[in-house]
Amino acid sequence: MLFHVRMDVNIPLDMDAAVAAEIKAREKAYSQGLQRSGKWRHIWRLAGEYANYSVFDVDSNQELHDILTELPLYPYMRISVQPLCRHPSSIREDDR
Amino acid sequence: MLFHVRMDVNIPLDMDAAVAAEIKAREKAYSQGLQRSGKWRHIWRLAGEYANYSVFDVDSNQELHDILTELPLYPYMRISVQPLCRHPSSIREDDR
Amino acid sequence: MLFHVRMDVNIPLDMDAAVAAEIKAREKAYSQGLQRSGKWRHIWRLAGEYANYSVFDVDSNQELHDILTELPLYPYMRISVQPLCRHPSSIREDDR
Amino acid sequence: MLFHVRMDVNIPLDMDAAVAAEIKAREKAYSQGLQRSGKWRHIWRLAGEYANYSVFDVDSNQELHDILTELPLYPYMRISVQPLCRHPSSIREDDR
Amino acid sequence: MLFHVRMDVNIPLDMDAAVAAEIKAREKAYSQGLQRSGKWRHIWRLAGEYANYSVFDVDSNQELHDILTELPLYPYMRISVQPLCRHPSSIREDDR
Amino acid sequence: MLFHVRMDVNIPLDMDAAVAAEIKAREKAYSQGLQRSGKWRHIWRLAGEYANYSVFDVDSNQELHDILTELPLYPYMRISVQPLCRHPSSIREDDR
Amino acid sequence: MLFHVRMDVNIPLDMDAAVAAEIKAREKAYSQGLQRSGKWRHIWRLAGEYANYSVFDVDSNQELHDILTELPLYPYMRISVQPLCRHPSSIREDDR
Amino acid sequence: MLFHVRMDVNIPLDMDAAVAAEIKAREKAYSQGLQRSGKWRHIWRLAGEYANYSVFDVDSNQELHDILTELPLYPYMRISVQPLCRHPSSIREDDR
Amino acid sequence: MLFHVRMDVNIPLDMDAAVAAEIKAREKAYSQGLQRSGKWRHIWRLAGEYANYSVFDVDSNQELHDILTELPLYPYMRISVQPLCRHPSSIREDDR
Amino acid sequence: MLFHVRMDVNIPLDMDAAVAAEIKAREKAYSQGLQRSGKWRHIWRLAGEYANYSVFDVDSNQELHDILTELPLYPYMRISVQPLCRHPSSIREDDR
Structure with a gap:
C-alpha cells in the first residue's frame, strides 16, 4: 500500500556540526x-530545498x-x- | 530530468456525460x-480525490x-x- | 485500518429539489x-455546516x-x- | 455533547529528556x-505526525x-x- | 451555553429582487x-461587509x-x- | 461605538512563574x-484556547x-x- | 475618525457594457x-489591479x-x- | 510617484529597554x-496593532x-x- | 524602472473558440x-501553467x-x- | 534551461556583524x-524587502x-x- 510523504528538514542553525553530521549519517x-x-x-530531493518527496510501500498506517x-x-x-x-x-500493476 | 506534478481535475458538473467519457478516454x-x-x-491517484501525483522524465522544461x-x-x-x-x-541511480 | 475523512457538501443552488432529495436519499x-x-x-455533523467528520475502517487505500x-x-x-x-x-485496542 | 479536537504537540527541542518523559507519563x-x-x-494518532484527533463527550463548553x-x-x-x-x-443513537 | 458565530451572506447577483426581499424579511x-x-x-454587523458576528445561548450543539x-x-x-x-x-456571571 | 477584538495570548514558555502571575493579576x-x-x-474565552473575543464600546479608534x-x-x-x-x-437599541 | 478601506471590484464578464458604464458613472x-x-x-488605484485603497474620515462605524x-x-x-x-x-495633526 | 507600504514591527521581547527607546527615538x-x-x-497607526500604513512619494523604486x-x-x-x-x-491632482 | 509582474490567465471554458483566438492574436x-x-x-511562461512572469521597464507606476x-x-x-x-x-548596470 | 527563483534572506538578529559581513562578501x-x-x-532586489527574484540558466535541475x-x-x-x-x-529566441 503506497503513501506519498513530503519531509521538510529544519536543523537548528546552532546545532554542533559534528552532531549534525552524525545524525545525517544515521x-x-x-x-x-x-x-x-x-x-x-522512492525518494527525490526538491530542487533548491532541504526537503524530499518519498513514496512508501507498507502494510498499514501504523507501519x-x-x-x-x-x-x-x-x-x-x-x-x-x-x-x-x-x-x-497506469500501465504498471505494481504502482498499486 | 525528473519533475513532480500534481494535477487536480475539475470537470464542470453540467458537462454532457458522453463528451466527458470521450475526453477521459483520450x-x-x-x-x-x-x-x-x-x-x-509514475502516476498515482490521491485516495478520495480526483487528483494525481505524477513524475515525468523529460529533457527540458519546455518538453x-x-x-x-x-x-x-x-x-x-x-x-x-x-x-x-x-x-x-537514494540507492538507485535512475531515480535521478 | 482507520482513516479520518472530512466531507464538505456543496449542492448547486439551482439543483431541482426532487433531484436533490433523491440523491440525498441514496x-x-x-x-x-x-x-x-x-x-x-463514525459519522458526525459539524455544527452549523453542511459537512461531516467520518472515520472509516478499511483494508486498504484503494478500498x-x-x-x-x-x-x-x-x-x-x-x-x-x-x-x-x-x-x-488509547485504552481501547479496537481504535486501532 | 460531542466535540472534535485536534491537538498538535510541539515540545521544545532542548527540553530535558527526563522532564519530557515525566510530562508525557502524566x-x-x-x-x-x-x-x-x-x-x-476517542483518540487517534495522525500517521507521521505528533498530533491527534480526539472526540470528547462533555456537558458543556466550560467542561x-x-x-x-x-x-x-x-x-x-x-x-x-x-x-x-x-x-x-448515523445508525447509532449514541454518536450524538 | 454560548457560541460565537460568524455568518457571511452571498446572495447570487441574479436573484430576483422580490424573492430576495421576501427571504430577507423572513x-x-x-x-x-x-x-x-x-x-x-447578540448580533452585530461588520462595518462594510454583508456579514455578522452573533452570540447564541443554547442548550446543546444540536440546538x-x-x-x-x-x-x-x-x-x-x-x-x-x-x-x-x-x-x-469577566465581571458578569451571565456571560457564561 | 462598538469594536470586535480577538486577542491571542502567547506567554514565553520560560517566563518566571511569579512574573507571569503578577502580569496576569494586573x-x-x-x-x-x-x-x-x-x-x-463583553469578554469570552474561546473554548480550549488561550484567547478571547471581546467587544469594546469606545468613543474613537484612538481610545x-x-x-x-x-x-x-x-x-x-x-x-x-x-x-x-x-x-x-437587532431588537436592541444599545447593541449599536 | 479615519478608516483604511481596500475595495476589489469584480464586475461579471457578461454584464452589458452600457449597464456597466452607467454603474461606473454613478x-x-x-x-x-x-x-x-x-x-x-483619499483614493488610490493599485497599479495593475481593479482595486483601490481609500481613507475615509467619518463620525462612526455606522456612517x-x-x-x-x-x-x-x-x-x-x-x-x-x-x-x-x-x-x-506623524508631523500632521489632521492625519488623526 | 506614490507607494503604499505596510510595516509590522516586532521588537524582540528581551531587548534592553534603553536600547529600544534609543532606536525608537531615531x-x-x-x-x-x-x-x-x-x-x-502619510503615516497612520493600525488601531490595536504595532503596525502602520504609510504612503511614500518618491522618484523611483530604488529611492x-x-x-x-x-x-x-x-x-x-x-x-x-x-x-x-x-x-x-480622484478629485485631487496631487494624489497622483 | 523595473517591475516584476505575474499574470494568470483564466479564459471562460465556454468562450467561443474564434473569439478566443482573436483576443489571443491581439x-x-x-x-x-x-x-x-x-x-x-522579459516574458517567460511558467512550465505547466497558463501564466507568465514578466519584467517591465517603465517611467512610472501609472505607465x-x-x-x-x-x-x-x-x-x-x-x-x-x-x-x-x-x-x-548584480554585474549589470542595466538590470536597474 | 531557465528557472525563476525567489530567495528570502533571514539572518538571525544576534549574528556577529563581522561574521555577517564576511558571509555577505562571499x-x-x-x-x-x-x-x-x-x-x-538575472538578479533583482524586491523593493523594501531583503529578498530577490533571480533567473538561472542551467543544464539540469541538479545543477x-x-x-x-x-x-x-x-x-x-x-x-x-x-x-x-x-x-x-516572446520576440527573443534566447529568453528560452
Whole structure:
C-alpha cells in the first residue's frame, strides 16, 4: 500500500556540526536499509530545498507511522502524508 | 530530468456525460502512450480525490510544458510543478 | 485500518429539489449500509455546516477510495483524507 | 455533547529528556482516566505526525475547556475545537 | 451555553429582487423571534461587509445546528462556529 | 461605538512563574476596571484556547488603541480588530 | 475618525457594457461628492489591479458602513476595513 | 510617484529597554525628517496593532528601497509594498 | 524602472473558440510591440501553467498600470505587481 | 534551461556583524562569478524587502540545486523554484 510523504528538514542553525553530521549519517543508513527492503520505494530531493518527496510501500498506517517517527531527523522535520492508490490509467500493476 | 506534478481535475458538473467519457478516454490513451515511452514515469491517484501525483522524465522544461498542455483534460486541471533531483540517500541511480 | 475523512457538501443552488432529495436519499442508504458493515465506523455533523467528520475502517487505500468515489453526493463534495493509527495512550485496542 | 479536537504537540527541542518523559507519563495517565470515565471518547494518532484527533463527550463548553487546559502537555500544544452533532444518517443513537 | 458565530451572506447577483426581499424579511422575523426568546443573545454587523458576528445561548450543539440550518438565508451563507466559555476575568456571571 | 477584538495570548514558555502571575493579576484588574466603566462590554474565552473575543464600546479608534496597548499582556498578544455596527435585525437599541 | 478601506471590484464578464458604464458613472459621481464633502479623504488605484485603497474620515462605524453599502459598485466588491489612529510620529495633526 | 507600504514591527521581547527607546527615538526623527521633505506623505497607526500604513512619494523604486532599508527599526520589521496610481475618480491632482 | 509582474490567465471554458483566438492574436501583437519598444523587457511562461512572469521597464507606476489594463486578455487575468531595484550584487548596470 | 527563483534572506538578529559581513562578501563574489559565467542570468532586489527574484540558466535541475545549496547565505534563506519556458509571444529566441 503506497503513501506519498513530503519531509521538510529544519536543523537548528546552532546545532554542533559534528552532531549534525552524525545524525545525517544515521538518517542515510536508516533510509537506505528501508529502500533495500522495498518499504521506501522512492525518494527525490526538491530542487533548491532541504526537503524530499518519498513514496512508501507498507502494510498499514501504523507501519508507516513507526518508520517515520524512527527517522533520526524526525525531531527536525515537518511531515505530511497522503495515501495513494493505483491510478486507473497506469500501465504498471505494481504502482498499486 | 525528473519533475513532480500534481494535477487536480475539475470537470464542470453540467458537462454532457458522453463528451466527458470521450475526453477521459483520450486522456487515458495519451497518458499510457507517454508512460510506455518512459516520459511519464509514475502516476498515482490521491485516495478520495480526483487528483494525481505524477513524475515525468523529460529533457527540458519546455518538453514538460508541451506534454502537460496537450493533456485532453488540461482545460479542466489545476497543475503545480516541482523540479526534482536524485536524492543523495537514494540507492538507485535512475531515480535521478 | 482507520482513516479520518472530512466531507464538505456543496449542492448547486439551482439543483431541482426532487433531484436533490433523491440523491440525498441514496446517499443515506449507501452510508447506512457501510455503517452496518463496519466499514464506516463514525459519522458526525459539524455544527452549523453542511459537512461531516467520518472515520472509516478499511483494508486498504484503494478500498477507501472506492467507497468515497461511489458516494451519490461525491460530485458535490470536497474531501480530505488523513490516515490514522491507534494512539499509544488509547485504552481501547479496537481504535486501532 | 460531542466535540472534535485536534491537538498538535510541539515540545521544545532542548527540553530535558527526563522532564519530557515525566510530562508525557502524566499526560498518558490523565488521558486514560478521562477515557475510562467516558469523557474522552476517542483518540487517534495522525500517521507521521505528533498530533491527534480526539472526540470528547462533555456537558458543556466550560467542561471541555477545563479538561483541555489541564492537560500536562497543554503549554506545548496548538488546539482547535469543533462542536459536533449526531449526523442524520448515523445508525447509532449514541454518536450524538 | 454560548457560541460565537460568524455568518457571511452571498446572495447570487441574479436573484430576483422580490424573492430576495421576501427571504430577507423572513430572515429578520426569524432572527428577532430568537432574540426575544433569548437564544440569539447578540448580533452585530461588520462595518462594510454583508456579514455578522452573533452570540447564541443554547442548550446543546444540536440546538445551535438546528437554529442555524433553519435560517432563511442559510443556503447563501458561509458559517463558522466557535464554542465560548465565561472568561475568568469577566465581571458578569451571565456571560457564561 | 462598538469594536470586535480577538486577542491571542502567547506567554514565553520560560517566563518566571511569579512574573507571569503578577502580569496576569494586573491584566485582570485592568480588564475589570474597564468592564465596570462600560468600555469593555463583553469578554469570552474561546473554548480550549488561550484567547478571547471581546467587544469594546469606545468613543474613537484612538481610545480603542490606547486601551489595547496598555494591556499588561499586550507585548505577548496578537490582536485583530473589526469595527461593528448595530445590525438592522437587532431588537436592541444599545447593541449599536 | 479615519478608516483604511481596500475595495476589489469584480464586475461579471457578461454584464452589458452600457449597464456597466452607467454603474461606473454613478460610482464616480458618488465618490466625488464624498471626496468634496471631506468624508472620502483619499483614493488610490493599485497599479495593475481593479482595486483601490481609500481613507475615509467619518463620525462612526455606522456612517462608514452606510457610505460603503451605498456604493453603486458595492454588489460587485470585496471590501476590508481597518480602523486607523494618528501615528505618534506623524508631523500632521489632521492625519488623526 | 506614490507607494503604499505596510510595516509590522516586532521588537524582540528581551531587548534592553534603553536600547529600544534609543532606536525608537531615531526612528521617529528619521520619519519626521522624511515627512517634512514630502517623501513620506502619510503615516497612520493600525488601531490595536504595532503596525502602520504609510504612503511614500518618491522618484523611483530604488529611492523607496533606500528609504525603507535605512529605517532604524528595519531589522525588526516585516514590510510589504504596493505601487499606487492616481485614481480616475480622484478629485485631487496631487494624489497622483 | 523595473517591475516584476505575474499574470494568470483564466479564459471562460465556454468562450467561443474564434473569439478566443482573436483576443489571443491581439494580445500577442500588443505584447510584441511593447517588447520591441523596450517597455516589456522579459516574458517567460511558467512550465505547466497558463501564466507568465514578466519584467517591465517603465517611467512610472501609472505607465505600468496603463500598459497592463490595456492588455486584450486583461479582463481574464489575475495580476500581481512587485517593484524591483537593481541588486547590489548584480554585474549589470542595466538590470536597474 | 531557465528557472525563476525567489530567495528570502533571514539572518538571525544576534549574528556577529563581522561574521555577517564576511558571509555577505562571499555571497556577492559567488553570485558575481555565476553571473559572469552566464548561469545566473538575472538578479533583482524586491523593493523594501531583503529578498530577490533571480533567473538561472542551467543544464539540469541538479545543477540548479547544487548552485543554490552552495550559496553562502543558503542556511538563512527560504527558496522557491519555478521552471520556465520560452513564452510563445516572446520576440527573443534566447529568453528560452
